[in-house]
Amino acid sequence: MPSTEVQRIVLLVALGVLGYVLVYTWTQDFGPGRQESPPFEEAPLIDTGADPVIAEFPGEESGVARESGQGVQAPARDDDVPVGIAAPTAPQAETAPGAGAFENDERLVHVRTPVHEVWIDRRGGDIVRLKLPRFSEEVGGEETVTLLDQRYDHIYVAQSGLIGADGGDSNGRPLYEAGAAEYVVEEGQFELTLRHASDDVVLAKRFTFDADDYLITVAQDVVNRSAETFEAQMFAQLKRDATRPTKSGVPFGPRPYVGAAFTTPEDRYDKIDFEDLDDGTYRVEVTGGWAAVLQHYFVSSWVGTPGEVNAYYGRRLSDGNYAVGFVGPRFVVPPNQRASVGAKLYVGPKDQRRLEQIAPHLNLTVDYGFLWWMSVPLFYVLDAIHSVVGNWGVAIILLTFCVKLLLYPLASASYRSMAKMKKVMPQVKRLQERHSDNRQKLSQEMMALYKKEGANPLGGCLPLVIQMPVFLALYWVLIESVELRQAPFVFWIKDLAAMDSYFVLPLLYGVSFYAMQLLNPPPPDPMQAKVMKAMPIVFTALFIFFPAGLVLYWLVNNLLSLLQQWYITRKVEKASA
Structure with missing residues (x-):
């Protein structure tokens, strides 16, 4: 096969791989939801050597019998709340978590901090609305991210409570009392306490907010004033x-990925699509651990107490929604004693450094x-540059300089080979004319010529191939x-993570691509020449829909x-003159 054919094939394969990976990864996380998903194999419980934590769900068999009017058959129930050990009855539908919360504003407690604006439903003590004041929905807009x-x-709420034999959330959610309907936190920490008292037990739910942190501590206090032992488990x-x-900023309205994630002893990061939960409940026991729901730039996560064995789960509820969380170990409160259990809730941006501090x-x-091993160092280098220059666009430009400097030896060898290829093109054309009827002889003569002149016909493809993983890694960083x-960045570019609405950067990129072709030797094959001429147009059209920051990187x-x-x-031409 002639070397020009090999070059064409390599180039087309490289472009095909680049296009496929981009389209595949984009549609997986940012495209429309899938119509169907393969069966999801339920994760087995991991033997930790401790007493097992049991979290039971409606419609699943239980090894624990419970008393009811019809033997061990559970009554009809709303299944928002997992059933703990020996839970005798179910929460009532009319007291389901957050039911009608905003139709009953008197039940809501409003807490405002510099980083959170939170509404808590006193029925169950669930967070039923949370805004992020430091993040706007649109560039320059007044509406903050909800x-x-x-x-x-639409429903997306954070729930917690006590279940099990005596848990207050096993028989209908308790209605807590609060000291006020609204609180404003300007600095430091603030603790909000909700209380629910009966003749025998006093329950308290404490929320600790930090004015400068997206982490909320949730504690459940139990004061047992009865003559009987109190037994329960915490769920979150x-x-x-x-x-x-x-999502705005990208054409055709692609939607960010939304799904669940867990950490397990076998897999540090186990990402589960909601569709996968339609076919079975996900269960795993983890010491400490966390369960999260991802939504593009933001994450909500319940973090279990370190050192405790928690039963994490993800499942589809009977109402079509999904629950992602954990059930903690059983705890016992003797008569006239008190106890406290808790968990942490992070609701905010995906700040890598802060998240790493919260939980492993x-x-x-x-x-x-799949290119995380390249994206992570790219991000930290980019972040370090930004900390100095204060502009992410300038940081991308300087990062490009760093990458080019790192790859200069390879690029230099490639460009030298291309310059030599340009020099031998007249001889290549003469060989093609001489051996037009003998492709094998033509290939042998051309390879001998390339070897003699030190030219590499594939050298021009090397920069593109080398840049592909960097391109993809930076794409995910952005x-x-x-x-x-x-x-x-500057002037009209208000969001580097969105497309350039005026198409200036993609057009400049297309011009730069065409200019690069003028310095390259013209392909001897007519079909290859047509492909090469079309590439600036194809890539310009493709880059119109890419984030402006990525196009800026490629332009520079x-x-x-x-x-x-x-x-x-010029150096090669002078040396051969």
Whole structure:
């Protein structure tokens, strides 16, 4: 096969792989939801050597019999709350978590901090709405991001409580009392306490907010004033539907990935699509651990107490929504004693450094895909540059300089080979004319010529092939790193993570691509020449829909490559003159 044919095939394969990976990864996480999913194999419980934690769900067989009017058959129930050990009855439908919360505003407690605006339903003490004041929905807009919410067409709430033999959430959610309907926290920490008292037991739910942190501590206090032992388990879960929020800044309204994630002893980051839970409940026991719901730049996560064995689960509820959370170990409160259990709830941006501090592997919810090993160092280098220059666009430009400097030896060898190829093209054309009827002889003569002149016909493909993984890794950095969300550059570019609405960068990229072709030797094969001429147009059209930051990287990369190639070509021409 002639070397020009090999070059064409390599180039087309490289472009095909690049296009396939981009389209596949984008549609997996940002495209429409799948119509069907393969069966999901339920994860087995892991033997930790401790007493097992039992979390039972409606419709599943239980090894624990419970008394009811019909033997061990459980009555009809709303299944928002998992049933703990020996839970005798079910919560009533009319007291389901957050039911009608915003139709009963008198039940809501409103807490405002610099980082959170929270509404807590006193029925059950669930967080039924949460806004992030430091993040706007649109660039320059006044409307802030609403992460947790409960509406007639959407639900995403954070629930917690006590279940089990004596748990207050096993027989209908308790209605807590609060000292006030609204609290404002300007600095430091603030603790909100909700109380529910009966003749025998006093329950308290404490929320600790920090004015500068997205982490909320939730504690359940029990004061047992009865003559009997109190026995319960804490549960904490995120309840959400599977709808994805629309995302502006990218054409055709692609929707960010929404799904669950866990950490397990076998898998530091186990990402589960909601559709996979339609075919079975996910269960795993983890010491400490966390369960999260991902939503593009933001994450909500319940974090279990370190050192405790918690039963984590993900499942589909009877109402079509999904629950992701855990049930903690059983605890016992003797008569006239008190006890406290708790968990932590993170609701906020995917700040890698902060998430890493909260729990092991929680930072992996910033999902850079299969090139994470390249994306992570790229992000930290980019972040370090930004800390100095203060502009993410300038940081991308300087990062491009660093990458080009790192790859300069390879690029230099490639451009030297291309310059030599340009020099031998007249001889190649003469060989093609001489051996037009003998392709094997033509191939042998051309390879001998390339070897004699030190030219490599595949050298021109090397820069593109080398840049592909960097291109993909930076692509995921730009669309997954919340630090670049709505990050401005200059003039018309207000969001580097969104497309260039005026198409200036893609057009400049196309011009730079065409200019690079002028420095390259013209392909001897007519079909290959047509393909090469079409490439600037194809890539310009493709890059119109990419984040502006990514196009900026590629544009600067092309400009630097132009300078490198021009300089090296001149040196080769002078040396051979």
